[in-house]
Structure formats: C-alpha cells, structure tokens
Amino acid sequence: MMTLYLPKCLRRKQNIVINVRVVLYHCSVGGYEEPLHSELYETAFPKLTKLAHLLRNVDLIDGSFVNINDQSVAVDDYLQQSMHTFKSLGRIFLGSPMARQRLKSREGVPPHCFGKPSERESMTLDSLTKVSNFLNISAQQRKAVRLAICPQVTQHQIWTGALEEILAGLRSEIEVLNRYSPTKGTRMGQQIVASCLKFLDAANSFDPESTSWMRLAPTKVGDSPASHKWGDVLEMFNDLINCLRSEKELLFHFPKLEVMKEGLLQIKDVLIDKNIGYKETRRQGSLVQKKLTKTLGHSSRCLFTLLMYYLHGSVRDIQVEVCGGMYESGGKDKFCLCMGKILITNEEKMVRSGMKQLDRALGLFKFVWETAGVKASLELQGHLWCVGAEEKSLSYRGNRFFIHAISL
Known part of the structure; x- marks a missing residue:
C-alpha cells in the first residue's frame, strides 16, 4: 500500500536559504548565453550540495517523489520546491565549461x-507522436508503427488490465487521503472506485479458466438484469473525476482517468455481462479490440497508456x-x-x-x-x-x- 513519506529534516522545514534567483533565471530556456560567469557557478554549487544532502533518500520517478529505501511516496510542497530547485541548478552545471570538457573527453x-x-x-x-518527433520518423513509418502496435495493445486483457492498474493505484492513494484528511469527495470516490473494479471483474469473466464457458444455455444478450455496457464505466469515470477534482494535485493516477475516457467513449455501447455465455462474451471482447484499434490514433494518450502497460505492466508516462x-x-x-x-x-x-x-x-x-x-x-x-x-x-x-x- 502506498504511504506518505516525509524526511524529518523536511518536516522540521530547516531554514535553508536558497538565494539563487539570479542563477535560476539564467537556467530558463533561451534566457542566457553560455558559458555563464564563473561567479554564478560558485554561488550555486554550495546550494546544490546542501539540497543534495537534504533530499538524499528521495528520488523523482516519472513525476512522483519516492523514498528509495521503502518505495513510499512523499507528498509535500516544500519537497517539490526543493527538488525542482535542485534539478534546475543541476542543469546549469551540465552546461558549465568543466562539465562540457569532461563529457567530450x-x-x-x-x-x-x-x-x-x-x-x-x-x-x-x-x-507516440512525441517519440516519433524525437526520432524524426516519417509519416509513412508512423502509420506502420500504429498498425503494428494497435492490435497488440488493444487486446481485451490489456485494456482491462490497464484500467485495473489505474483504479487500484487510485484506490491506494484515496485510502491514504481518507486516513489523514478525509473529505466528502474522497469518501465518495472510494465507493466509485470499488464499483468500477467490480465492473472490470465482470468484464474479465470470459477467462477460459472461469466457469462461464460451461453455460449451455446463456441468457439472451441484453435481457439479463446484470447486463451493463462500457458506457456505465464511462459514467462512473465522469463521477469519479468530479468527486476528486479538488484533490487531483495529490492523486498521481487522477490524470489517467481523463486519458482513458477516450477509449471508453469508443466502446460505450459494448456489453459487459457475466450471464451471456462464453462465446458471446468473447465476441464482445473482440469488439472492444476492433473499436479501439480503429479509433485510437497515433497521438492518442490512451493508446500510449495501453502501450506502457503492454511493455512494462505500468500505466505511468515516462519523464x-x-x-x-x-x-x-x-x-x-x-x-x-x-x-x-x-x-x-x-x-x-x-x-x-x-x-x-x-x-x-x-x-x-x-x-x-x-x-x-x-x-x-x-x-x-x-x-x-x-x-x-x-x-x-x-x-x-x-x-x-x-x-x-x-x-x-
């Protein structure tokens, strides 16, 4: 379970004066010419060293501040500001004459x-568009990439697995908030997440190892009182976003709710039903794959999230x-x-x-x-x-x- 971690020195908020505004100004893109005056490096280095000591057990991993000793997540404005200052100062030194000379050697x-x-x-x-732009991939090659990737990453188990990963991560984050500072929104959000996960359990009911394949006389499609559609999950995502909007800065997985809505909109009419029999359930799963493959474009953040889950079992964007x-x-x-x-x-x-x-x-x-x-x-x-x-x-x-x- 994710926990909140904050180093003792940050909880005490030691009085570490970071008087490097002039230096950080020069760090802005296009705001300076290199190399900088030697006095700027001399001013910045003691601050950089002091911040390194302050943040010694914390790492910035794809947007999250993580204690590398126990993998707990730290949430604190002072920590974020200190880390941002450290990284900004570090970039200045990457462009210093000494660093450039060492790199060339x-x-x-x-x-x-x-x-x-x-x-x-x-x-x-x-x-994928950002990746392709960086690699200078041609339009024809981008099309080839999408055509090769889509059928793989839009498989039903990849789609539901990515959604479960997001919701499970969000559930852990909400549990932490409810433990320390519960609100009406987080309490309602916890209930909605639980309902979403139940829907996904139903969506995965076509697993050949489950008992659904044994039904000889499946219920007529659409007539079962347990019949639901992906549109129901879409509605819950909208409710979840509204409930947690005021807490979104503290919830790492919150942005992924908006990202995955793109896919949910494309399959909102596809059935999720435990009682329609194995063959029909497989057909509905295949329909999910076909619709997502057809509609998710090269620039889609939803497609990229599915690719990350397919490659790494994680829905994190890469920083x-x-x-x-x-x-x-x-x-x-x-x-x-x-x-x-x-x-x-x-x-x-x-x-x-x-x-x-x-x-x-x-x-x-x-x-x-x-x-x-x-x-x-x-x-x-x-x-x-x-x-x-x-x-x-x-x-x-x-x-x-x-x-x-x-x-x-």
Missing part, C-alpha cells in the same frame, strides 16, 4: 551530446530529466541516442534506480525505431550526473551508462 560518448540548452531540458513522453538527442555515431547510418538524469547521491541504490528509469525511456525509443523499420542502427546511452561522483561507465541490460561528476 569520455571515450565512446558523442562529442556534441547535451551541448545545447534545449538538450538539457526535461521531457514527458505521453504519446526524462535530461532529454538529450540523437547524434551521428561513426557513419551516416549509425546513430547514438543519449538521455540523462541528475542524481541526488551516488549511492548504489540511487544509481540503480536512475539506470532503471533511463533504460525504460531508451527502450521505448528503440522499440518504436525498430517497429518503424528504420534501417539505420541506433545505439542507446544513459548519462547520470551527481555531485562528487566518481566518473565511470556501467552496463545495464546491454546498454552503456556513464556516471559524471558535478563539480566546480
């Missing part, structure tokens, strides 16, 4: 990677802290994709977590690249920066990851 690293300020900004991946780019690597048909993350500490568990996050992002780009049938080769590289880290390279799931030090 690393064997196997493209010499121009992370050279532009835009390549050191963050990026949220929430649609890349340092987006990097694609660079030529030893020839016209050879490219290297570099992406990065700024770490709080260089402890093994933090480094491992960072590599895992980057590998998930890099793997998605590789998947789309190969599905599109691009003939050129694509090497994947992950880059991790940390204050005081020892510079080295590691291998994780066949890809190279480089550890870089942040220093003056």
Whole structure:
C-alpha cells in the first residue's frame, strides 16, 4: 500500500536559504548565453550540495517523489520546491565549461551530446507522436508503427488490465487521503472506485479458466438484469473525476482517468455481462479490440497508456530529466541516442534506480525505431550526473551508462 513519506529534516522545514534567483533565471530556456560567469557557478554549487544532502533518500520517478529505501511516496510542497530547485541548478552545471570538457573527453560518448540548452531540458513522453518527433520518423513509418502496435495493445486483457492498474493505484492513494484528511469527495470516490473494479471483474469473466464457458444455455444478450455496457464505466469515470477534482494535485493516477475516457467513449455501447455465455462474451471482447484499434490514433494518450502497460505492466508516462538527442555515431547510418538524469547521491541504490528509469525511456525509443523499420542502427546511452561522483561507465541490460561528476 502506498504511504506518505516525509524526511524529518523536511518536516522540521530547516531554514535553508536558497538565494539563487539570479542563477535560476539564467537556467530558463533561451534566457542566457553560455558559458555563464564563473561567479554564478560558485554561488550555486554550495546550494546544490546542501539540497543534495537534504533530499538524499528521495528520488523523482516519472513525476512522483519516492523514498528509495521503502518505495513510499512523499507528498509535500516544500519537497517539490526543493527538488525542482535542485534539478534546475543541476542543469546549469551540465552546461558549465568543466562539465562540457569532461563529457567530450569520455571515450565512446558523442562529442556534441547535451551541448545545447534545449538538450538539457526535461521531457514527458505521453504519446507516440512525441517519440516519433524525437526520432524524426516519417509519416509513412508512423502509420506502420500504429498498425503494428494497435492490435497488440488493444487486446481485451490489456485494456482491462490497464484500467485495473489505474483504479487500484487510485484506490491506494484515496485510502491514504481518507486516513489523514478525509473529505466528502474522497469518501465518495472510494465507493466509485470499488464499483468500477467490480465492473472490470465482470468484464474479465470470459477467462477460459472461469466457469462461464460451461453455460449451455446463456441468457439472451441484453435481457439479463446484470447486463451493463462500457458506457456505465464511462459514467462512473465522469463521477469519479468530479468527486476528486479538488484533490487531483495529490492523486498521481487522477490524470489517467481523463486519458482513458477516450477509449471508453469508443466502446460505450459494448456489453459487459457475466450471464451471456462464453462465446458471446468473447465476441464482445473482440469488439472492444476492433473499436479501439480503429479509433485510437497515433497521438492518442490512451493508446500510449495501453502501450506502457503492454511493455512494462505500468500505466505511468515516462519523464526524462535530461532529454538529450540523437547524434551521428561513426557513419551516416549509425546513430547514438543519449538521455540523462541528475542524481541526488551516488549511492548504489540511487544509481540503480536512475539506470532503471533511463533504460525504460531508451527502450521505448528503440522499440518504436525498430517497429518503424528504420534501417539505420541506433545505439542507446544513459548519462547520470551527481555531485562528487566518481566518473565511470556501467552496463545495464546491454546498454552503456556513464556516471559524471558535478563539480566546480
């Protein structure tokens, strides 16, 4: 179960003065020319080090602040502000003359990677269109990607599994809120989530291992008092959104309710019924797949969510802290994709977590690249920066990851 975690030093809100407004102003995209004056780096570095100590047990994972020791989730405005400041300052140092020189001297690293300020900004991946734009995939190749992916990710069990993942995560989040600060909206939301999960249980009743296939005389379709449609789930999603709107900033899974409504709208007339017999239930499940395959476009966030669940068993969008780019690597048909993350500490568990996050992002780009049938080769590289880290390279799931030090 998800719990709220807050470091003791943050609960006490120690008086850590972060007087770096001028430095952060220069961090805005297009707001500065590099390199910055050396005094700005000297001003920022002590603050960066102090924040690293303050946040030492917390990692930013796809938008959530997670205690890496027990995987609990932290919800606190001061924590978010401190983390945002740390990452912003970190990006400034990625563009410093020393960091640029160190990066160029690393064997196997493209010499121009992370050279532009835009390549050191963050990026949220929430649609295939964003991935394809980054890879410069042609319109014809995008069509091929969609045609290849849709029939797989819109399978009935993938569709219902993704919905269950969202609702189960939302249920855990609401339980935490109801434990500490219940409201009428969260209490009602908890009931609606439970009802939605019951509907999904009915939608999964065509499992060959269930007893529904044994019915010799199924009830006539539409006549059963237990007959429901996906439109009923759509109505509950709308009610759930209205109930939880005032708490949405505290609910990580809330945005996915709106995202999945796109798919629910397309299948709202399809039946969910435990009493219509195995063959008819399978037909309704096939109808869900056909409708979603036909209607979910390349830019659909719903389609992307289904793809994430299909690939990783998770509905999270992917956040890349340092987006990097694609660079030529030893020839016209050879490219290297570099992406990065700024770490709080260089402890093994933090480094491992960072590599895992980057590998998930890099793997998605590789998947789309190969599905599109691009003939050129694509090497994947992950880059991790940390204050005081020892510079080295590691291998994780066949890809190279480089550890870089942040220093003056």
